[in-house]
Amino acid sequence: MSIDKIMKPKAIAIVGASGVPCKVGNEVMKRIREYGFKGEVYPVNPKGGEIEGYQVYTDIASIPGEVDLAVLVTPPKAILQNIDECNAKNVKGICVISAGFKEVGGEGVEMERELLEKVQKYGMRMVGPNCVGVINCAPNIQMDASFATTLPIKGDVGFISQSGALGCGILSILKDINIGFAQFVSAGNQADINAEDMLDYWENDADVKQILLYMESIVDPKNFREKAARITKKKPIIAIKAGRSKAGASAASSHTGSLAGADMAADALLKQAGVIRELDLKTMFETAQAFAKCPLPKGKRVAIVTNGGGLGILATDALEDNNLEMAQLSESTKEYMRSFLPAAASVKNPVDMIASATMEHYQKCIEACIKDENVDAVIVIYLELMGAKPIEMAKAIMETRGRYPDKPVLGMAMTTSDFFPRLSEEAGELNMPWYAYPEEAAHALARLYRQKQWQDKPDGQIKTFNVDKARTAEIIKGAVSQGRDQLTTLESIDVLEAYGIRACRYGMGKDVEEAVKVANSIGYPVVMKITSKTITHKTDVGGVVVGIQSEEHLRNEYTALIERLRSANILDGLDGVIVQEMVKGSREMVCGIATDPQYGPMMMFGLGGVFIEVMKDVCFRIAPLTDADADEMIKSVKSYELLEGARGTKPAQIEQIQETLLRLSQLVEDFKFIDELDINPLLISEKTGEGIAVDGRIKVRMDEAKAALG
């Protein structure tokens, strides 16, 4: 695989290498030398001579050996020719650091197109352009081919950053946050290699134990989802997806559309793929630290060991905030700790050893908590007070932790900030993560637990139901041929029924006999509504009659209706009546489909009725849905409690609602030109607990629909 040529090269050419300080071509040469690249280094510069102790070649052709990776730092106008020269030399790995391409617009866009064309034609793979470079910290490679000012620190993280500057900044803080990289790719404009390629590349790379992503866009959401969902079952992916702005949500006409802000789609996609999304860099690194140094916990029961009561309380609050639990320590654990701790100490979780706590106290309490069967993880809090020095204390704690590697132990130290860089300098390889505040430890631990739950969760299945595609196509075609991109309510209900979705039953009756026939087939009670070309406000003329209980009742109401219309002199336009099943229920849910311009169709489920926009108690997932997705959607809204049958209502048929979502998902997979769909309300029948589509609206994208339906 040719990404190997970039990430694990035996020989590198730096085209545009320079001896002039502060030039990018010089910085890259310095990093390569300083970090001690294990392969051959061939600087290329027409002036020749020597740079950073390496012999310079005047052009690519004159390099004596084979070259795996060419790092290009020449001016943008020279790049295309460089690529040709690389090809002549049979170089397959390219990293274009130089900027001046798509990001500047105009002819830069054109140049980037040509660049990609050449790269593809020559069978090369390329990182960049407009990037900071690539790094591999493996001991047999030791490549820092970047112009970041700080050398990397070795670790287990594979990191790809879409922002170059951010990548540089991050390298400079690695030491302070005790995070190390296995490999780092500054993706730049991602003309060829993007985050998804690196996911593939890192999936089975043993050096990379967790993958960190900084993304501003996802190139191919479907592809990303598929890959990430597979990889996250093996190793965690932690991502920042920046650009969460609300702009753009207001244009949609449906409920589903108007609630589907730009970030809903990205957020849904990441959830479905099992990616841990963090909203800021600091939290991403704190989480990565935990994954680097901890096994996954088997449960969520946490013991806290502290020498300061206040921090113990703050940690307890933080655990609750993160949906973790305070472990109930066993009696024997408590008794044991009571045997050596001072009387004023508390052996109930949080274990407060008080300010006089010694190294021995720490070691014995941590050991006791780890060994306790009621404990899944331990958070150790150390406040610098009189007595033991922080680094010595941390070493003692890590010594204990080293003897019990099977449960996660996370440390928190309140002391001067130089503790953190000093710790890895003085204590060598850390066997547990260290944080500055209890909330950080609690959040990171919660992420470990979430990953455990994700890995244990069975893969979801995309189900396929028997549906009437032909009928659906016909209905939509009918609307489109009349120039309508919106289906009528009745057409929409027909489409839902063709897809086996339980909708409110109805029928048309041109006269009373037909109306009775329809009503008898639906079953009482029913609702009767007039349909008339001339009357727009049905209720003003008593044109909607609810609660019709029997055939006799219907006949009477029909007669009365005709009478009312006749006396108001508006009988003429009458087409007949719609007779509709009357569903009784107080719980109005909503489900629907919205289309994100980039992520495609996504599904919504939640609380409907008047509360839909006010409460925004809805959940989104990208289509197609798996059964697990649908199940999660239903259970993740607050109003799920109502479905379960809160306050004496009939429990809803959760599986039937789940199937409704899956059938909708199938509908939009089959008819990709469906732009928006609302079922509002999806009324929960008080009689059967079914979710019944009482109202529906469907909107298609006209041109696509015409093209697809012929």
Place this chain on the structure above:
Amino acid sequence: MSIDKIMKPKAIAIVGASGVPCKVGNEVMKRIREYGFKGEVYPVNPKGGEIEGYQVYTDIASIPGEVDLAVLVTPPKAILQNIDECNAKNVKGICVISAGFKEVGGEGVEMERELLEKVQKYGMRMVGPNCVGVINCAPNIQMDASFATTLPIKGDVGFISQSGALGCGILSILKDINIGFAQFVSAGNQADINAEDMLDYWENDADVKQILLYMESIVDPKNFREKAARITKKKPIIAIKAGRSKAGASAASSHTGSLAGADMAADALLKQAGVIRELDLKTMFETAQAFAKCPLPKGKRVAIVTNGGGLGILATDALEDNNLEMAQLSESTKEYMRSFLPAAASVKNPVDMIASATMEHYQKCIEACIKDENVDAVIVIYLELMGAKPIEMAKAIMETRGRYPDKPVLGMAMTTSDFFPRLSEEAGELNMPWYAYPEEAAHALARLYRQKQWQDKPDGQIKTFNVDKARTAEIIKGAVSQGRDQLTTLESIDVLEAYGIRACRYGMGKDVEEAVKVANSIGYPVVMKITSKTITHKTDVGGVVVGIQSEEHLRNEYTALIERLRSANILDGLDGVIVQEMVKGSREMVCGIATDPQYGPMMMFGLGGVFIEVMKDVCFRIAPLTDADADEMIKSVKSYELLEGARGTKPAQIEQIQETLLRLSQLVEDFKFIDELDINPLLISEKTGEGIAVDGRIKVRMDEAKAALG
């Protein structure tokens, strides 16, 4: 005021001073010497000699001069005698560092009681026991009378911490977070001086420009609220109230009670007092930094100036998360910046000067943004890249900021963590705060804006309405005399009416004529319900008739009802019928009263009906409510949108609902033994927009009620 004796002493005695390293009595002596206390220092130890260069006195009596503050570090058993000796010497300020009192239980509790008794008898004030000490950084005092391992840094913060260890820990991180203290009090067991006393003390102390609190409990909530609400109009109070556990909420029997978790009361209290509540220490210090170095912004329009696009996007996301706005830069600002920035830079907010940004670029862009009328505050982001070094860059930025002190400017630097302590060492007094991540700057800025809004907000008034107290007392007395702590629905409705709260109108009718009279006085439509000693399930026998439209209709229904009962052979127990106003409306709100064991009565308002426990869209405030509190309660729930008249409903009478809350508040002020009260639903009339109490329940505390009502 004698707290001056503690915080601004001219002479200190350290009773129990020691020359033995690592003993508390030695650490305190060291801190006093190292920090250079400006007054007299008298160590007291029976052994005599010299400690840390100060002459030791063998007992308190033999100290030659006057003593303002005695710091006691002797064993707990000696403390009471020390206090007597201090009194003999006329010492009025006491700080008991020694532990072994209330916190150990048993005889410690008794000792603390005796200690306080003596202190009060002698007219002393006391900090502690079981604390770390007291600090005053004023140049004419320079007192560090604590055993914290790190010396304090001078600043404008007054900090009182209920956790001693935490206080120590915080002193050790001050330098890294660029926060300085004016005064610090480790409150310990708070036997005498507590947070409220220090609020008083610091209210008019010019050295203390902001007050930070770490609290695990609030001693006297009412007193705290009163003081804090006054002080926060002058200087910010930032608090952590730890111990947010959900335990204890489940015991209540009413809706209001069950939603009022332990932390709801504390949270409400802090909000009403204008206190900025942070949930963790890190955030508290970040906020304090902003207050220390920034003026308050006039508005919420923020400009971002960055050399890295990625961090600009993350900062934009963070502003939106914190309800701040991206400023729309004026055309002239953009044009000016375009004149000197490279073509690839973006002059639209966020201003991305790209990686090549020079010091001059920073200075000119910051200046342009500050001067822009559309900008209320600026966040400057600096990523360490090739070129300018962080400290130099920060100095250049602060030079520009120094020329424009009227708008807040906040800095964010992504570089090695030693930047932060080095900055204050090398750049002297900072004129702006510096953060490590954009989210930190955005949150801190949002707090400045919140303080501005709080200070500008008019003080709320507690209103008093004309109510019928006598009638209310009579109704409650009636229930209590029957041994009931729960009022019936009708009694509850009567109480509400006596307090002028719009409740559903009703009346009893023993026969049809009485029923008609009641109905005519209420107005149609009405609901008729039987009231019978023998029938418990009214609806089973058709005992509830809704939608009665006229007198004739009522007479017919009454006759039919009697007929039904007669034929079912259950006419005997009938007492008559309740005729009730029928209120039409789809919006069910809730309001109520719950009693927190520590904070007393608190009010709730929010979404009622079936959604109350599911959506938890409710808001709490401590009684008594001001009109501003009531207004805020109504506007802070999500369902306020429904009240405004979303989706074609009639706008609710917000002022009438506000008055309902104020009248309820008056009710529980007048009858303090009301334990719980629910108005659920408070139905919003579709006709008038009024909030009408359709159902009510009131529960009193029996013993208190009996005592109060005689």
